Amino acid sequence: MSTSAVPVPTFTRTVLGRPRIGPHRELKRALERYWSGATDRAELLGVAAGLARTDRAAMVAAGLDSVPVGTPLYDHVLDTAVLFGAVPERFTGITDDLDRTFAMARGTADVPPLEMTKWFDTNYHYLVPEIGPATAFSLHAEALLTEVAAAVAEGVPARPVVVGPVSLLLLAKAPLGGTAAPLDRLDDLLPHYVALLSALAAAGAAWVQLDEPALTLDVDDTVRAATRRAYDLLTSADDRPAVLVATYFGDAGPVLPDLLATRIDGVALDLVSGAAPDAGLDWAGRLVVAGVVDGRNIWRTDPDRALELLAALRDRVGSPVAVSTSCSLLHVPYTLVGEAGLDPQLRSWLAFADEKVAEVADLATALGGAAVPALDGARAALADRRSTTRVHQPQVRSRVAGLREEAFRRGDEAHRRMVQGTRWELPPLPTTTIGSFPQTTALRAARAELRAGTLDRPGYDARMKAEIADVIALQEDIGLDVLVHGEPERNDMVQYFAEQLGGFATTAQGWVQSYGSRCVRPPVLFGDVHRTGPMTVGWAAYAQSLTTRPVKGMLTGPVTILAWSFVRDDQPLATTALQVALAIRDETVDLQNAGIGIIQVDEPALRELLPPRRSDRAAYLDWAVRAFRLATSGVSAATAVHTHLCYSEFGEIIDAIADLGADVTSVEAARSAMELLDDLAGVGYTRGIGPGVYDIHSPRVPSVAEIRALIDRAVAAVDPRRLWVNPDCGLKTRTPAEVEPALRHMVAAAVAARSELKIRR
Ligand code: GLN
Ligand code: ZN
Numbered sequence: 001m002s003t004s005a006v007p008v009p010t011f012t013r014t015v016l017g018r019p020r021i022g023p024h025r026e027l028k029r030a031l032e033r034y035w036s037g038a039t040d041r042a043e044l045l046g047v048a049a050g051l052a053r054t055d056r057a058a059m060v061a062a063g064l065d066s067v068p069v070g071t072p073l074y075d076h077v078l079d080t081a082v083l084f085g086a087v088p089e090r091f092t093g094i095t096d097d098l099d100r101t102f103a104m105a106r107g108t109a110d111v112p113p114l115e116m117t118k119w120f121d122t123n124y125h126y127l128v129p130e131i132g133p134a135t136a137f138s139l140h141a142e143a144l145l146t147e148v149a150a151a152v153a154e155g156v157p158a159r160p161v162v163v164g165p166v167s168l169l170l171l172a173k174a175p176l177g178g179t180a181a182p183l184d185r186l187d188d189l190l191p192h193y194v195a196l197l198s199a200l201a202a203a204g205a206a207w208v209q210l211d212e213p214a215l216t217l218d219v220d221d222t223v224r225a226a227t228r229r230a231y232d233l234l235t236s237a238d239d240r241p242a243v244l245v246a247t248y249f250g251d252a253g254p255v256l257p258d259l260l261a262t263r264i265d266g267v268a269l270d271l272v273s274g275a276a277p278d279a280g281l282d283w284a285g286r287l288v289v290a291g292v293v294d295g296r297n298i299w300r301t302d303p304d305r306a307l308e309l310l311a312a313l314r315d316r317v318g319s320p321v322a323v324s325t326s327c328s329l330l331h332v333p334y335t336l337v338g339e340a341g342l343d344p345q346l347r348s349w350l351a352f353a354d355e356k357v358a359e360v361a362d363l364a365t366a367l368g369g370a371a372v373p374a375l376d377g378a379r380a381a382l383a384d385r386r387s388t389t390r391v392h393q394p395q396v397r398s399r400v401a402g403l404r405e406e407a408f409r410r411g412d413e414a415h416r417r418m419v420q421g422t423r424w425e426l427p428p429l430p431t432t433t434i435g436s437f438p439q440t441t442a443l444r445a446a447r448a449e450l451r452a453g454t455l456d457r458p459g460y461d462a463r464m465k466a467e468i469a470d471v472i473a474l475q476e477d478i479g480l481d482v483l484v485h486g487e488p489e490r491n492d493m494v495q496y497f498a499e500q501l502g503g504f505a506t507t508a509q510g511w512v513q514s515y516g517s518r519c520v521r522p523p524v525l526f527g528d529v530h531r532t533g534p535m536t537v538g539w540a541a542y543a544q545s546l547t548t549r550p551v552k553g554m555l556t557g558p559v560t561i562l563a564w565s566f567v568r569d570d571q572p573l574a575t576t577a578l579q580v581a582l583a584i585r586d587e588t589v590d591l592q593n594a595g596i597g598i599i600q601v602d603e604p605a606l607r608e609l610l611p612p613r614r615s616d617r618a619a620y621l622d623w624a625v626r627a628f629r630l631a632t633s634g635v636s637a638a639t640a641v642h643t644h645l646c647y648s649e650f651g652e653i654i655d656a657i658a659d660l661g662a663d664v665t666s667v668e669a670a671r672s673a674m675e676l677l678d679d680l681a682g683v684g685y686t687r688g689i690g691p692g693v694y695d696i697h698s699p700r701v702p703s704v705a706e707i708r709a710l711i712d713r714a715v716a717a718v719d720p721r722r723l724w725v726n727p728d729c730g731l732k733t734r735t736p737a738e739v740e741p742a743l744r745h746m747v748a749a750a751v752a753a754r755s756e757l758k759i760r761r
Contacts, residue, residue, distance in 0.1 A: 008242045008265050008287075009206045009207075009242070010287055010320055010322075011065045011066035011157065011207070011287075011322055012065055012320075012322050012323065012364045012367075012368070013063065013064050013065055013066075013322060013323050013324070013360050013361050013363075013364035014064050014065070014066040014067070014068070014159070014289065014322060014323075014324050014360070015059070015064065015068060015293075015295070015324060015325045015328070015329055015356070015357055015360060016068060016161075016209070016211075016246055016248065016268060016289075016291065016295065016324060016325050016326075016327055016328045016329075017068050017161060017295075017327070017328025017329060017330055018055050018059070018068065018328070018329050018330070018353060019329055019330055019332065019333065019334050019353050019512070019513065020051065020052075020055075020071050020072065020330065020513070021511065021513045021517075021519055022047075022051050023334040023335060023338075023509075024509070025511055025519060026047055026051060027047060027048055027051055027073070027517070028517040028518075028519060030043065030044050030047035030048070031044065031073065031074070031516070031517040032517055035102070035106075041098055044073070044098075048071055048073055049071075049147070049150070051071070052069075052071040052147060052150075053150070053154070056069065056151055056154065056156045056158075057154070057156075058354065058357070059156075059357060060155075060156055060157075062354075062357045062358055062361050063361040063364075063365075064157075064357065064360070064361065065157055066157050066159045066207060066322075067151070067156050067157055067158055067159060068159055068160075068161045068209060068328075069147055069148055069151045069156070069158040069159060069160050069161065069205075070144055070147060070148075070160050070161045070162065071147065073098075073101070074101065074102065074105045074127075074516045074517075075105065075125075075126050075127050075515065075516065076126070076161075076163060076211075077119075077126040077127055077128075077129065077163055077168070077171060078101065078104060078105055078114070078126070078127040078129075079101075080129075080162050080163035080168055081104075081127075081129035081131075081168070081172070082097075082100075082101050082104070082140065083139070083140055083141060083144065083162065083196070084137050084138070084139065084140075084168075084189060084192050084193075085135075085136060085137050085138035085139070085140060085192075086129050086130070086131050086135050086137065086172070087100065087104065088104075088114075088130045088135075088175060089134070090111045090112075091103050091104055091111060094108075097140075104127065105127055105516055106516070113127070114127040114128055114129065114130060115127070115128040115173070116128070116515060118608055120213060120249045120612050121249070121608070121609060121610070121611060121612055122249075122296060122331055123331070123512070123514060123520065123522070123563075123564065124330060124331060124512075124513060124514065124515065125514060125515035126171070126515075128171065128172060128173050129168065129171070129172040129173075129182075130172065130173060130174070130175040130176075131169065131172040131173075131174070131175075131182035131185055132174050132175040132178040132180060132182070132185075133178070133180055133184075133185075134175075135175075135185060137185075137188055137189050137192050138192065139192045139195050139196055139199075141196055141199050141200075144160060144162070144200075145199060145200070145203050147160075148160050148200060148203045148204065148205050149203050149204070152203060152204035152205070157206065158204070158205055158206075159205065159206075159207040159208065159209050159244070160200050160205050160208050160209070160241075161208075161209040161211060161246075162196070162208065162209070162210060162211070163210070163211045164210035164211055164212040164230070164245060164246075165186060165189055165190060165193055165210075165230045165234075166183075166186070166212055166214060166215065166223065166226050166227050166230055167211060167212045167213055167214035167215070168189075169181075169182040169183045169185065169186060169189065169226075170182070170183060170214040170217075170223070171214060183222070183223075183226055186226055186229065186230060187229075190229075190230060190233045190234065193230075193233075193234055194233065194234060194236075194237055194240075197234060197237070197239075197240035197241060197243070198237065198239045198240060200240075200241055201239050201240050201241050202239070205241045206241055206242060207241050207242045207243075207244055207265070207266075208240075208241045208242070208243055208244065209244045209246050209268070210234075210243060210244070210245050210246065211246045211248075212227075212245050212246060212247055213246075213247065213248050213249050213250075213327070215227060215245075215247050215252055215255045215259075216247050216248065216249050216250030216251055216252050216270070216274065216612075216613075217250070217612050217613060218613055218614050218615075219254050219255055223255075224254070224255055224258045225258075227255055227258045227259060228258045228261055228262060231243070231245065231258075231259060231262035231263075231264050232262045232263075234262075234264075235262055235263035235264055235265075236263075242265035242266065242287075243264045243265050243266070244264075244265065244266040244267070244268060244287070244289060245259055245264050245266070245267050245268070246267075246268035246289070247267065247268060247269060247270065247274075248268065248270040248273075248291060248295070248326055248327035248328075249270060249273060249327060249612070250270065250273050250274050250612070250613060251270075251273070251274035251275050252267070252269055252270075252274060252277075253274070253275065253277060253278060256277055256278070256281055257281065260281055260282060260283065260284075260286070264286070265286055265287060266286055266287030266288065266289055266322075267286070267287075267288060267289065268289035268291060268324060269288065269289065269290060269291055270291045270326040270327060271290055271291050271292050271309055271313070271326065272291060272292070272293075272294045272295075272296075272326035273326065276309070276312065276313055276316060277313075277316070277317065279316050281317070283317045283318065283319035284319070285319055285320070286319055287319065287320050287321075287322055288313065288317050288319055288320070288321045288322070289321075289322045289324045290309070290310055290313055290321050290322065290323060290324060291324050291325055291326035291327065292306040292309055292310060292323060292324070292326070292363065293306070293323075293324070293325045293326065293351075293356050293359050293360050293363070294325070294326050294356075294569070295325035295326045295327035295328055295329050295330075295331060295332065295356070296326065296327060296331045296332070297332070297566055297567070297569055298332055298333070298350050298351065298352060298510075298524060298566045299349060299350065299351065299569050300348075300349055300350060300351040300355070300359070300378050300381055300382065301351065301356075301359050301363070301378065302378075302382055303359075303362070303363060303366070303375040303378045303379060304379065306363055307363065307366055307367060310323065310363065310367050311367070314367075321367070322364070323360050323363045323364040323367060324360060325356060325360065329353040329356055329357075330512075330513060331512060332352050332353050332356065332512065333352045333353065333507065333509065333510035333511055333512055334352060334353050334354060334509070334511075335352050335353065335354040335355070335509075336350055336351070336352050336354070336355055337354070338508055338509035339507055339508055339509065339510070340508075341508050342505060342507065342508075343505070345384065345388070345390065346390070346505055346524075346526055348381040348384070349381050349382075349384070349385045349526070350524070352510070358374070359378070362374050362375055363375075385570070386570070390526075390527055391526060391527040391528065391570075392527070392528060393502075393503075393527065393528040393530060395530075396503075396528035396529065396530050396579055396582075397528060399582060400575065400578050400579060400582070403578065403630070407630055407633060407634075408626055408629040408630050408633055409629070409633055410629075410632070410633045410635075410637070410641075410661060411636075411637040412637075413686070413687065415637055416637045416640075416663060417663075417687075419637050419638045420637070420638060420639075420640045420663065423597060423638055424550050424597070426481055426482070427481065427754055428720060428721065428723075428754050428757050429711065429715075429720065429723055429724070429725050429750045429753055429754045429757070430481040430482060430724055430725065431479070431480045431481050431482070431724075431725045431726065431746060431747050431750045432480060432481060432482035432483075432484070432552060432690070432724060432725075432726050433475075433480065433484055433726060433727055433730075433731060433743070434484075434600075434602075434644050434666060434726060434727055434728075434729050434730045434731070435484050435486075435487050435552075435554040435600060435602070435644070435730050436484075436486060436487040436490070436730035436731055436732035437471045437474075437484070437486035437487070437488070437731050437732070437736075437739065438731055438732060438733075438734055438735055438736050438739055439488070439732045439733075440736065442463075443463075443464075443467060443488050446460055446463045446464070447460075447491060464488050464489045464539070465542060467486065467488040468485045468486060468488060468539065468542060468543050468546075469546055471484070471485065471486035471488070471543075472485070472543055472546045472547050472551075473546075474740065475549075475743075476547060476549065478740070478743050478744055478747055479747045479751070480549075480743065480747060481549065481550075482549070482550050482551075482552050482598060483543070483547060483549050483550065483551045483552065484543075484551065484552050484554060485539050485540055485542070485543035485551060485554070486543075487554060487730070487732065489539055492520075493556045493560070493602065494522075494523065494556055494560060494561050494564040494565060495521070495523055496535075496556075497535060497555075497556055497561060498523030498525070498561070498565060499523075500531075500532065500533075500535045501529055501530070501531060501532070501535075501580075501583055502527070502528075502529065502530040502531070502532050503525060503526060503527040503528050503529035503530060503579070504523050504524065504525050504526070504529065504565070505523065505524045505526060506521070506523045506524070507521060507523075507524065510522070510524075520564070522564055522565050522566050523564075523565045523566070524565065524566045525562070525565045525566065525567050525568055525576065526568065527568075528579055529576065529579040529580050529582075529583055530579070530582075530583060531582075531583040531586050531587065534587065534590045535587055536553065536554065536555065536587060536591065537587070537590045537591055537594050537596075540553045540554070540591055540594065540596050541594040541595065541596070544594075544595055544596060550597055550598050551596060551598075552596075552598040552599065552600050552642065553588070553591040553596040553598065553599040553600065554599075554600050554602070555584055555587055555588065555591075555599065555600070555601045555602070555631075556584075556601070556602050557584065557601045557602055557603040557606075557627075557628055557631060557643070558577050558578075558580040558581040558584055558627040558628065558630075558631050559577065559603050559605055559606050559609060559624045559627060559628065560602060560603050560604055560605040560606070561580050561584075562576060562577055562580065562605075562609070563605035563608060563609045564605060573623070574623035574626075574627075577623055577624070577626075577627035578626070578627060578630060580627070580631075581626075581627040581628070581630040581631040582630065582631075584601065584631040584632075585630060585631050585632070585633070585634040586634070588601070588631070588632060588634055588635050588639075588641075589634045589635060592635045592636065592639045596639075597638065597639055597640065598639070598640045598642060599632075599635065599639060599640070599641055599642065600641075600642035600643065600644060600666075601628065601631060601632055601641065601642070601643050601662075602643065602644045603628060603643055603644070603645060603660075604644065604645060604646035604647075606624060606628075606645060606653065606656070606657075607645070607647055607650070607653050609624065610652065610653060617652065621653065621655075621656045624656065625656050625659045625660060628643070628660050628661075629659075629660065629661055632660075632661070632662065633661075640663045640664065641661075641662050641663050641664075642662060642663065642664040642665070642666065642688075642690075643660060643662040643664075643665050643666070644665075644666045644667075644729075645657065645665065645666070645667050645668075646668055646729055647667065647668050648667050648668045648669045648676050648691070648692075649676070650676060650679060650680075654679055654680065654682075654683050655683050657680070657683075657685065658680065658683045658684060658685040662687065663687050663688055664687065664688030664689065664690060664724055665685075665687070665688070665689055665690065666689075666690035666691075666692065666724065666726050666728075667689070667690070667691055667692065667728070668692050668728040668729060669691035669692045669693070669710075669728060676691070677689065677691065677714060677717040677718045678717060681718065686722070687722065688722050688723075688724055689718060689722055689723060689724065690723070690724030690725065690726040691710070691714050691723075691728075692726060692727055692728020692729065693707045693710040693711055693714070693725055693726070693727070693728070693746060693749070694707060694726075694727040694728065694742050694743075694745075694746050695727075695728055696727050696728060696729050696730070696731055696733070696734055697728075697729070699734070699735075699738055701738055701741045701742045701745065702742060702745060702746075703745060704745045704748045704749045704752070705749075707745055707746050707749035707750075708749040708752060708753060711723075711725060711749055711750060711753045712753065715753065715757070720757055725746060725749075725750040725753075726746075727742070727743075727746065
């Protein structure tokens with residue numbers, strides 16, 4: 001318990017955080033206007049403060065008795081780094097604090113930004129703080145204190161939220177050239193947290209929430225000791241709010257004894273992805289904030305399961321229990337209110353952020369012993385979802401149940417190589433691209449007109465066909481060997497398929513922040529997935545009809561489709577993956593029958609879905625690889641299966657990449673050296689490989705000599721008969737003016753390298 005003389009005020013219902021981009025993406029627009037110079041600081045801050053005020057009021061109105069406060073403009077990890085003065089040297093010349101923070105997020109003409117990476121295994125991305133021996137910590141709490149003061153003045157039971165010291169340091173990296181672990185700086189950082197807590201108490205905060213999601217990763221003794229040291233010190237002073245340590249995204253079991261050995265006042269536990277705490281821990285009356293409402297997915301909570309869990313937890317810990325979300329609601333859209341277009345039955349199964357806040361309040365009321373009629377609605381919706389044929393399709397289920405091992409295997413590799421090799425007269429070092437060509441404003445406009453009804457379907461199709469014809473002609477003129485149709489018809493590589501597959505729905509306003517001002521609208525995978533008809537065949541066949549060169553069909557793989565969607569919580573992901581894989585498999589067979597002899601199945605998300613905890617990884621890689629193999633093993637030996645992975649550091653998934661069994665794998669390599677070729681050889685990968693030799697992430701047009709140098713390195717590293725020459729990702733984000741000369745240089749470099757090779761394919 002707190003040693004404070006003031007008794008710790010308790011609470012019964014809360015959420016760990018809210019979406020913050022605005023219900024209509026108001027903050028996104030305000031940020032982009034500010035960056036473009038169209039508005040000033042006052043207007044941007046005004047929009048942000050207004051959104052925060054509305055959200056606080058909504059949470060209070062919904063009955064929450066503790067309300068998270070703290071609205072980052074760009075990213076919460078960046079904000080916490082800035083809060084403690086962890087600003088790398090290269091940004092310190094920028095005097096305006098807002099512009100300095102945005103420079104850290106986005107870079108300027110002169111300085112590169114902080115690195116951005118995935119926030120655990122979610123689709124949110126955070127900025128990686130750079131913390132080294134030279135980082136001079138200092139406290140800059142003005143913005144947070146202003147927000148807290150505003151909330152307190154409104155009578156809101158404000159609970160400021162800041163990333164905790166252990167997670168902040170574990171998520172940080174050493175500055176370029178440094179090797180010391182950021183965690184080594186813990187003792188220098190802690191006094192500033194102590195000062196922050198004191199300032200927050202003075203501003204009227206009764207509680208503070210310190211987010212420590214990193215404590216649910218694989219923790220070693222160093223991390224456990226750091227946790228103990230940090231929270232001993234943070235709770236040693238009297239002038240502080242009650243401290244809630246929020247763990248989420250997994251099980252905090254291993255560090256609970258350390259946390260409870262300190263004087264912290266409460267712990268938030270993720271009971272959706274983690275287990276209930278061991279019995280026998282001494283909670284000593286401290287608050288357990290029980291995350292029973294899933295903060296990362298969009299399903300309505302099963303009230304009976306949640307109440308059972310809460311009651312069992314209360315018995316076990318013998319301490320007060322508050323109801324909460326498993327993590328921040330940052331990962332779900334704002335509200336179902338704008339989703340009039342969703343089928344009412346499906347809609348009745350869903351809960352977005354506002355609906356989840358109401359669920360928390362209802363569950364807390366029910367836990368308190370009162371009758372809550374609203375929960376009967378949830379029970380009825382759940383019963384409907386469990387039994388309806390909209391979700392459960394017997395023919396899909398029996399097809400999955402009847403799968404035999406042959407369905408996961410293609411023919412002998414040497415045989416495949418032989419028949420594919422004689423099918424096309426490809427030169428050595430064949431050139432190709434990754435699939436998309438620039439998504440021009442004209443293409444986007446056509447899609448918008450189709451949606452608005454000002455362009456009809458035949459008119460839209462005609463525009464897409466004209467684009468495909470242009471792209472084919474351009475590729476022939478450039479001299480590429482394996483062509484693509486350019487993907488002009490695809491808004492997004494997952495949504496395009498979700499819109500056509502049975503078992504998926506798409507939302508109108510279901511935006512979720514991906515990073516900064518960037519939002520995505522993940523499809524909702526609600527039922528047994530099945531294909532209702534060909535999805536890409538018409539476009540691919542049309543493209544092939546225009547040329548005698550092979551056109552590569554282009555599909556998104558099952559793992560990536562799952563990774564970028566809201567997925568079912570009522571069956572294992574592995575099962576859902578097999579259903580999606582069968583739909584993709586049917587598409588590959590149709591492509592083959594339509595005369596497409598090379599099919600690329602993209603899996604850029606294969607690595608990002610890798611579970612953060614080591615013990616979960618083998619099971620994940622097993623189902624992920626099986627799903628890919630199922631999707632790609634329906635075609636004959638003469639059909640070449642390609643795959644594309646958007647990275648070059650395979651690390652722990654290197655064996656899995658080899659196990660995918662693709663005939664050709666293209667990877668990102670233009671930026672890094674070609675070491676991965678060695679790594680792949682090390683795990684026995686003997687098939688085709690296309691290390692990217694043109695970095696499409698930069699607007700620069702690489703010269704023939706630069707590309708040639710990369711090709712030569714690849715030729716030196718692997719048998720050139722296995723090498724392909726391609727850019728390192730799709731071209732959709734580039735302009736036609738950049739792409740055409742770059743591809744011409746790439747082909748020229750390949751042709752030159754080829755003429756010096758003494759091999760024939
Ligand atoms: N085929 C896709 C494209 O070219 C692949 C995109 C990706 O790897 N993310 O755009
Ligand atoms: Zn890519």
